[in-house]
Amino acid sequence: MTTRKTLRSFPALALAMAVAAGGTAMAATTLVGTGASFPYPIYSKWFDEYQKVRPDVRINYQSIGSGGGIRQITARTVDFGASDGPMTSAQLFAVDGKILHLPTVLGAVVVVFNLPGVDTLNLDGPTLADIFLGKIRGWNDAAIAALNPGVALPANPITVVHRSDGSGTTFCLVDYLSKVSPAWLRTAGKGTAVNWPVGLGGKGNEGVAGLVKQTPYAIGYVELIYADQNHLSYAAIRNLAGKFVKANTAAVTAAAAGTASSMPGDFRVSITNAAGDDAYPISTYTWLLVYQANPGNKGEILKGFLRWMLKDGQGMAGGLGYAPLPDSVNGMVAKAVETIR
Amino acid sequence: MRMSPSVLALAGPRWGADDAFRRMTLAFGLVIVGLAVAMGGTMAVNSRLAWRAFGLPFIWTSTWDPVAEVFGAWPFIWGTLVSSALALSVAVPLGLGTAVFLAEVAPRRLSDAASFAIELLAAIPTVIMGLMGIFILVPLVRWAEPWLARTLGFLPFFRGAPYGVGMLTAGLLLAFIILPYIVSITREIMLTVPRSLREAALGLGATKWEVVRLVVFPYARSGVTGAVFLALGRALGETMAVTMVIGNTPKVSLSLLEPGYSMAAVLANEFAEASSDLYVHSLVAIGLVLFGITIVVNAIARLMIHRATVRAS
Amino acid sequence: MTPPDAGLARRRRTNAVMFGLAAVCTAVALSVLFVLLAYITWKGVSSLTWAFLSRLPRPVGEPGGGIAHAIVGTVKLVGLAAVLGVPVGVLGATYLSEYGSNRFGFAIRYCADVLNGIPSIVTGIFAFTVVVLPLKHFSALAGSVALAVIMIPLVLRSSEEFLRLVPVSVREAALALGVPRWKVIARVVLPTASRGIMTGSLLAVSRVAGETAPLVFTAFGARHWDQGWLQPIAALPLVIYSYAISPYEDWHRQAWAAAFLLLIVVLAGNLAARALMQPRQEGTGS
Numbered sequence: 001m002t003t004r005k006t007l008r009s010f011p012a013l014a015l016a017m018a019v020a021a022g023g024t025a026m027a028a029t030t031l032v033g034t035g036a037s038f039p040y041p042i043y044s045k046w047f048d049e050y051q052k053v054r055p056d057v058r059i060n061y062q063s064i065g066s067g068g069g070i071r072q073i074t075a076r077t078v079d080f081g082a083s084d085g086p087m088t089s090a091q092l093f094a095v096d097g098k099i100l101h102l103p104t105v106l107g108a109v110v111v112v113f114n115l116p117g118v119d120t121l122n123l124d125g126p127t128l129a130d131i132f133l134g135k136i137r138g139w140n141d142a143a144i145a146a147l148n149p150g151v152a153l154p155a156n157p158i159t160v161v162h163r164s165d166g167s168g169t170t171f172c173l174v175d176y177l178s179k180v181s182p183a184w185l186r187t188a189g190k191g192t193a194v195n196w197p198v199g200l201g202g203k204g205n206e207g208v209a210g211l212v213k214q215t216p217y218a219i220g221y222v223e224l225i226y227a228d229q230n231h232l233s234y235a236a237i238r239n240l241a242g243k244f245v246k247a248n249t250a251a252v253t254a255a256a257a258g259t260a261s262s263m264p265g266d267f268r269v270s271i272t273n274a275a276g277d278d279a280y281p282i283s284t285y286t287w288l289l290v291y292q293a294n295p296g297n298k299g300e301i302l303k304g305f306l307r308w309m310l311k312d313g314q315g316m317a318g319g320l321g322y323a324p325l326p327d328s329v330n331g332m333v334a335k336a337v338e339t340i341r
Numbered sequence: 342m343r344m345s346p347s348v349l350a351l352a353g354p355r356w357g358a359d360d361a362f363r364r365m366t367l368a369f370g371l372v373i374v375g376l377a378v379a380m381g382g383t384m385a386v387n388s389r390l391a392w393r394a395f396g397l398p399f400i401w402t403s404t405w406d407p408v409a410e411v412f413g414a415w416p417f418i419w420g421t422l423v424s425s426a427l428a429l430s431v432a433v434p435l436g437l438g439t440a441v442f443l444a445e446v447a448p449r450r451l452s453d454a455a456s457f458a459i460e461l462l463a464a465i466p467t468v469i470m471g472l473m474g475i476f477i478l479v480p481l482v483r484w485a486e487p488w489l490a491r492t493l494g495f496l497p498f499f500r501g502a503p504y505g506v507g508m509l510t511a512g513l514l515l516a517f518i519i520l521p522y523i524v525s526i527t528r529e530i531m532l533t534v535p536r537s538l539r540e541a542a543l544g545l546g547a548t549k550w551e552v553v554r555l556v557v558f559p560y561a562r563s564g565v566t567g568a569v570f571l572a573l574g575r576a577l578g579e580t581m582a583v584t585m586v587i588g589n590t591p592k593v594s595l596s597l598l599e600p601g602y603s604m605a606a607v608l609a610n611e612f613a614e615a616s617s618d619l620y621v622h623s624l625v626a627i628g629l630v631l632f633g634i635t636i637v638v639n640a641i642a643r644l645m646i647h648r649a650t651v652r653a654s
Numbered sequence: 655m656t657p658p659d660a661g662l663a664r665r666r667r668t669n670a671v672m673f674g675l676a677a678v679c680t681a682v683a684l685s686v687l688f689v690l691l692a693y694i695t696w697k698g699v700s701s702l703t704w705a706f707l708s709r710l711p712r713p714v715g716e717p718g719g720g721i722a723h724a725i726v727g728t729v730k731l732v733g734l735a736a737v738l739g740v741p742v743g744v745l746g747a748t749y750l751s752e753y754g755s756n757r758f759g760f761a762i763r764y765c766a767d768v769l770n771g772i773p774s775i776v777t778g779i780f781a782f783t784v785v786v787l788p789l790k791h792f793s794a795l796a797g798s799v800a801l802a803v804i805m806i807p808l809v810l811r812s813s814e815e816f817l818r819l820v821p822v823s824v825r826e827a828a829l830a831l832g833v834p835r836w837k838v839i840a841r842v843v844l845p846t847a848s849r850g851i852m853t854g855s856l857l858a859v860s861r862v863a864g865e866t867a868p869l870v871f872t873a874f875g876a877r878h879w880d881q882g883w884l885q886p887i888a889a890l891p892l893v894i895y896s897y898a899i900s901p902y903e904d905w906h907r908q909a910w911a912a913a914f915l916l917l918i919v920v921l922a923g924n925l926a927a928r929a930l931m932q933p934r935q936e937g938t939g940s
Contacts, residue, residue: 032792032886034874041714041900044877048713060886062875063896065613077790091616159504164589164606166407166614189408192614200506200600201589203471203610204899210475214483215504229901320714321901362836366749369742370762373806377765380772380780387783438679446673447680455684460924461917462687463857465694466864466891468898469913473693517686522857524683526812529853533819550669564815571811574770580867605773609867612775628776635771639764 035069084168698914812854
């Protein structure tokens with residue numbers, strides 16, 4: 001006997017939801033922020049830890065990409081944004097209000113490779129550009145061999161793997177390639193996504209790492225931490241001083257220190273191909289984007305967090321594979337933080 | 342169906358209520374039309390800069406250069422069509438065969454358990470499907486590709502380097518993603534074929550297969566078509582799993598072994614990071630083209646069914 | 655005309671071959687499906703502890719974090735989406751099956767099929783435009799709207815198929831008793847098809863429960879308990895996604911466990927829905 005309707009189950013469902021909602025918690029001031037995915041782990045760590053210090057403050061950060069962070073902060077759907085690449089002057093001009101770029105940590109993009117039997121490799125900028133341009137097609141190309149005396153390079157063709165999604169990681173790499181290779185600047189150029197002349201696209205750092213790991217004779221680029229966690233070999237890159245440097249957090253902080261003296265007041269700076277013997281050349285800051293003037297007490301809350309981040313938060317960076325700010329830059333950011341209202 | 346006594350008790354002519362009921366259900370149906378129009382409208386408004394800049398050639402241009410801001414949709418259209426066609430050509434026979442077996446041969450318990458598992462499968466987040474594609478399917482395809490190229494390489498569809506990722510992998514993964522829709526709906530429909538019809542055919546001396554072919558299939562045809570449409574829609578719009586295995590290379594190639602790209606994948610990959618307005622509008626324009634393709638594909642499918650129905654009767 | 659014996663033998667052979675093929679299809683399909691389920695179970699089951707289910711996330715690097723907030727979030731998001739979407743789908747389908755052999759019916763069916771092919775990220779962008787931007791806030795409501803939009807065409811098309819299968823004789827019998835048509839539909843046709851409608855709705859619920867893309871720009875995600883329908887809310891697929899693409903082994907482990915959990919949630923929902931249904935009837939195939 002079926003006279004009961006299907007729809008009868010909906011009140012029950014609504015009830016279940018009401019019960020589920022019962023567990024939601026007391027009021028706390030909540031800040032919402034979004035943007036770059038690269039710093040998501042350290043930001044979520046900071047915001048979780050900060051809640052232990054200030055239980056009345058909750059900061060919710062979700063990563064939807066740097067471009068998304070810029071668009072959301074501009075549309076004021078969030079209280080702060082985050083980006084791996086600085087906003088352009090045109091983007092800043094379009095904003096109603098003043099946005100500050102506050103560097104938080106630094107990251108490095110490493111060139112990972114899968115060469116059976118080879119685990120160290122030296123590369124320089126122009127050679128790297130030619131590989132990603134498809135001009136250098138085989139591993140035993142004279143240009144690569146010249147940088148790697150004594151290494152038995154196979155004759156196999158190179159499989160290039162790049163990011164398929166728009167990404168600050170891509171921006172950092174191509175920003176570097178554009179500085180060291182006129183051919184790259186002319187052919188592909190600079191952006192969060194570019195028209196790759198050759199290769200396969202992998203989604204996200206994990207996607208690229210996975211493809212490189214699985215594909216013999218592949219080359220690609222990922223954030224340093226992904227190379228370490230996936231046990232991928234990565235190349236030493238020749239820096240401006242002519243030294244081959246393998247990325248680590250110290251080499252990244254060195255690159256930042258090398259450019260600290262020329263840091264502009266608004267912190268919008270590229271530190272690829274930085275000067276200094278120890279500087280790793282494919283490094284970048286990542287920024288929080290905050291309005292200088294904020295409604296209600298949100299400015300004070302942001303300020304409180306940022307002070308804590310510069311003092312206590314920096315120490316947590318290294319453990320997660322991020323490079324902390326050099327002391328000189330830290331002081332400059334601290335001053336800028338005090339202008340937030 | 343036994344009639345409930347309450348139905349008898351409620352008998353009585355209330356034709357005004359009848360009309361109101363019809364209008365009410367129509368209103369709910371029209372919500373869907375409203376949604377489709379609103380979606381199409383939103384996409385048209387948010388892609389206008391792309392159409393202004395590139396015009397209709399946007400559809401058959403093959404360049405996708407975010408730096409120079411030159412955009413064309415063709416490689417993505419191609420990839421979506423090829424991967425979806427491939428997925429359907431694998432999933433439809435496989436799904437129909439499975440549904441026939443589950444509905445006609447398998448013991449009821451096995452059949453129920455199997456369809457239960459299949460429904461669960463529909464809930465796997467596509468990012469997880471993508472991960473499994475990378476860990477299981479890609480190595481398998483990479484292992485099989487040299488063999489395919491050797492034996493079938495005289496066809497243009499099986500040439501190229503064995504990357505493991507590419508159109509073939511994407512099509513296969515898609516096939517498994519849409520399989521649950523085809524199997525579970527088809528099985529459920531086949532189970533509703535009235536027993537009297539089957540028994541009549543069996544009584545006339547038909548074999549079990551002939552019952553399936555002559556009674557069950559015709560009875561279930563419209564429902565099965567509906568299921569295939571649902572599956573096709575899913576294949577056309579699937580994003581995360583496809584992008585993880587298709588290779589994300591905006592090139593047009595006949596070979597299924599080569600990497601490709603799809604419309605949903607490029608939208609998901611680049612939308613969050615797109616910086617300039619023209620870039621964003623070009624991505625939404627791809628969404629609008631996909632919208633248009635869905636309209637056309639549906640029209641073609643309807644025409645084919647119509648013809649088949651006319652011929653059958 | 656072939657001699658009856660030879661004909662019968664051929665027909666029997668065809669019978670065996672075709673059902674053999676069907677069995678092979680089933681073996682292939684089910685083995686693939688079970689490999690997938692087994693893989694997730696194997697990867698996820700070991701990390702699925704009570705603490706994982708009942709706690710909030712811990713900072714990266716600290717063991718013992720959980721995903722309780724995301725479980726609640728997914729239940730709420732999907733629940734509201736079902737409340738919004740299933741009635742529209744079922745009642746729209748009622749129109750299609752009972753009155754829909756006209757232009758309206760054609761338009762509704764067509765639009766449903768077109769909507770069904772829209773990538774879920776586009777639906778997310780749509781919900782972002784119509785809910786998030788006007789309210790100036792990411793919210794659970796926006797997430798549910800996006801999920802409901804995905805559910806509606808799925809529920810509509812599958813419900814219609816099952817409503818159409820209700821035999822004409824059933825309707826006629828009731829109508830002959832003088833029952834008004836709407837009551838026949840509400841009291842006889844819909845309940846007769848309810849099993850099929852439930853199957854279709856569950857598939858739709860399962861589908862949206864695992865969706866990530868439409869939630870990124872709407873429900874947004876959180877690492878706390880949610881604070882009402884107009885605030886951001888966590889969801890299992892968002893947790894799975896952000897953990898799966900992270901570099902840390904511990905987060906990967908949690909992503910697999912959350913994926914496995916999502917299966918269990920859907921399983922539980924399935925069982926609960928079936929338990930709510932009345933005992934099945936003769937003639938609807940059970």
